[in-house]
Amino acid sequence: MFALDQSSAAWRTLHVGLVVVGFFVTWQLAVMLATPPEYLLPAPSAIFQEIMSAPLWFLEHALRTVGATMLGFVAAVAVGCLAAVGIVYSRFLEGTLYTLLVAMNSVPKVALAPLFIIWMGTGLSSKVAISFLIALFVIVVDTVLGLRSVDPDALDLFRSLRGGKLRTLLWLRAPNALPHLFAGMKVAVSLALVGAIAGEFVASQAGLGYVILSAQGAFQTTRVFAAVVLLGVLGTILFFAVDLAERIACPWHVSHRTRDRGREA
Amino acid sequence: MTSDDKFLCIEDLGKIYASRQGQIVALDHVSLSVGAAEFVSLLGPSGCGKSTLLRCVAALERPTTGTINLRGNAVTEPPEDMSIVFQRDVLLDWLTVLRNILLPARLRRLPLDQWRPKAHALLELIGLDGFANRFPWELSGGMRQRVAICRALLLNPSLLLMDEPFGALDAMTRDELNLELQRLWIADAKTVLFVTHSIAEAVFLSDRIVVMSRSPGRVVDIVVVDLPRPRELSIRETPEFSRLVSRIRQTFEGFGMLRGTHVRA
Numbered sequence: 001m002f003a004l005d006q007s008s009a010a011w012r013t014l015h016v017g018l019v020v021v022g023f024f025v026t027w028q029l030a031v032m033l034a035t036p037p038e039y040l041l042p043a044p045s046a047i048f049q050e051i052m053s054a055p056l057w058f059l060e061h062a063l064r065t066v067g068a069t070m071l072g073f074v075a076a077v078a079v080g081c082l083a084a085v086g087i088v089y090s091r092f093l094e095g096t097l098y099t100l101l102v103a104m105n106s107v108p109k110v111a112l113a114p115l116f117i118i119w120m121g122t123g124l125s126s127k128v129a130i131s132f133l134i135a136l137f138v139i140v141v142d143t144v145l146g147l148r149s150v151d152p153d154a155l156d157l158f159r160s161l162r163g164g165k166l167r168t169l170l171w172l173r174a175p176n177a178l179p180h181l182f183a184g185m186k187v188a189v190s191l192a193l194v195g196a197i198a199g200e201f202v203a204s205q206a207g208l209g210y211v212i213l214s215a216q217g218a219f220q221t222t223r224v225f226a227a228v229v230l231l232g233v234l235g236t237i238l239f240f241a242v243d244l245a246e247r248i249a250c251p252w253h254v255s256h257r258t259r260d261r262g263r264e265a
Numbered sequence: 266m267t268s269d270d271k272f273l274c275i276e277d278l279g280k281i282y283a284s285r286q287g288q289i290v291a292l293d294h295v296s297l298s299v300g301a302a303e304f305v306s307l308l309g310p311s312g313c314g315k316s317t318l319l320r321c322v323a324a325l326e327r328p329t330t331g332t333i334n335l336r337g338n339a340v341t342e343p344p345e346d347m348s349i350v351f352q353r354d355v356l357l358d359w360l361t362v363l364r365n366i367l368l369p370a371r372l373r374r375l376p377l378d379q380w381r382p383k384a385h386a387l388l389e390l391i392g393l394d395g396f397a398n399r400f401p402w403e404l405s406g407g408m409r410q411r412v413a414i415c416r417a418l419l420l421n422p423s424l425l426l427m428d429e430p431f432g433a434l435d436a437m438t439r440d441e442l443n444l445e446l447q448r449l450w451i452a453d454a455k456t457v458l459f460v461t462h463s464i465a466e467a468v469f470l471s472d473r474i475v476v477m478s479r480s481p482g483r484v485v486d487i488v489v490v491d492l493p494r495p496r497e498l499s500i501r502e503t504p505e506f507s508r509l510v511s512r513i514r515q516t517f518e519g520f521g522m523l524r525g526t527h528v529r530a
């Protein structure tokens with residue numbers, strides 16, 4: 001076992017997988033031994049059976065939630081990047097928009113969910129809006145940081161070559177900000193999922209948040225757990241999708257990271 | 266000779282920085298003229314203003330007083346046919362070696378196809394053919410600085426500014442690159458302003474050495490190096506070389522530097 005390189009990605013994935021499997025096995029054994037009533041704590045096997053009893057129904061609701069999450073997330077990335085560029089290049093936007101964003105960040109965006117239901121109704125758009133809002137902050141802040149944290153020598157190099165503002169943005173600041181943007185995106189994608197669920201909790205006819213709330217009303221605890229497990233799977237898939245995109249978009253950064261980790265080990 | 270002397274004319278240059286402790290005189294009445302295709306080193310301890318002088322010539326900093334003329338024209342913005350090599354290579358991690366070298370052409374909106382053969386030729390000249398499609402992070406420090414030199418030479422500048430370009434390299438790589446730089450310079454003589462704090466490096470490379478002292482930064486001696494070229498590393502063991510080195514060392518000692526323990530009367 002010690003022959004395995006403990007810093008390798010394969011090893012870490014295996015490690016996480018083993019811990020998660022161990023958690024479910026322990027849960028299963030505990031339920032089998034203590035036999036609590038199913039409305040308090042169902043066994044993982046019962047949750048699995050619940051999902052398999054109506055897979056298409058669960059899939060439909062899951063897709064609904066993923067749809068709202070992705071729309072909100074993509075909008076947050078697009079708007080967030082544009083806003084970040086504006087903030088870095090305009091003192092006015094920095095003094096107004098950025099200041100406002102930072103000042104308002106302590107307001108829990110989830111608390112605004114009922115407002116969006118009033119404004120936009122109980123359909124998809126209100127969930128997208130909440131997802132968008134909750135994901136936006138971290139995208140803007142990380143991208144602003146990335147656009148600003150440019151090596152001063154590199155800026156001198158561009159100045160000496162008469163790079164100009166636009167070419168300095170395209171060829172220096174933007175690529176330099178990519179790793180920061182992806183760091184922000186990894187947090188934002190999980191937050192966007194939280195936003196979609198929050199919206200569904202407040203008022204909806206579909207989505208995993210709706211499934212959880214309606215099942216809870218009927219004391220169908222197993223169904224609540226089934227939806228939670230699916231949300232866990234979804235969140236993980238979304239996170240690794242962003243991680244994969246990062247590997248494709250900025251290989252130089254990923255290589256730095258693995259090299260640094262190798263040095264620590 | 267007199268017309269050549271007018272290639273780069275620095276007259277009565279002064280640079281004063283305001284700081285919390287009051288004004289810091291980085292450059293004090295510095296005058297210097299450099300001929301076309303002359304290799305001139307600026308030598309002195311850190312804080313003597315040699316980098317500031319270089320940055321003023323590059324128009325990356327504005328002098329407080331005095332003038333800089335390049336071929337009779339006042340330098341107010343980075344000159345067209347000037348390149349800089351910094352102590353750090355400042356290669357862009359997201360571009361291949363070839364695209365890093367082509368960066369000056371790209372930023373000046375020149376057709377890349379026309380400059381690609383030149384980039385390959387430079388790589389071959391400096392012993393890095395076969396590395397064109399590698400990324401900077403795959404290269405050693407010495408190789409990275411060679412790429413930075415190729416980038417500086419791409420557009421065939423007539424003035425090359427080098428700000429302690431080999432200061433971050435180990436002694437052997439430094440020797441190698443000194444030889445390499447001399448070879449390039451002999452093959453295609455450009456005006457070089459070379460900032461260093463190594464007496465031996467300055468003597469080895471230069472036609473003339475501008476010796477500077479600190480606080481305030483001023484020129485205290487100009488040493489002509491009339492050693493024959495091409496110079497081998499073994500020239501450092503000749504009496505002529507030692508005589509120049511000790512003359513410069515004595516100049517520094519005369520200003521209270523390089524005396525070992527700081528005994529103040």
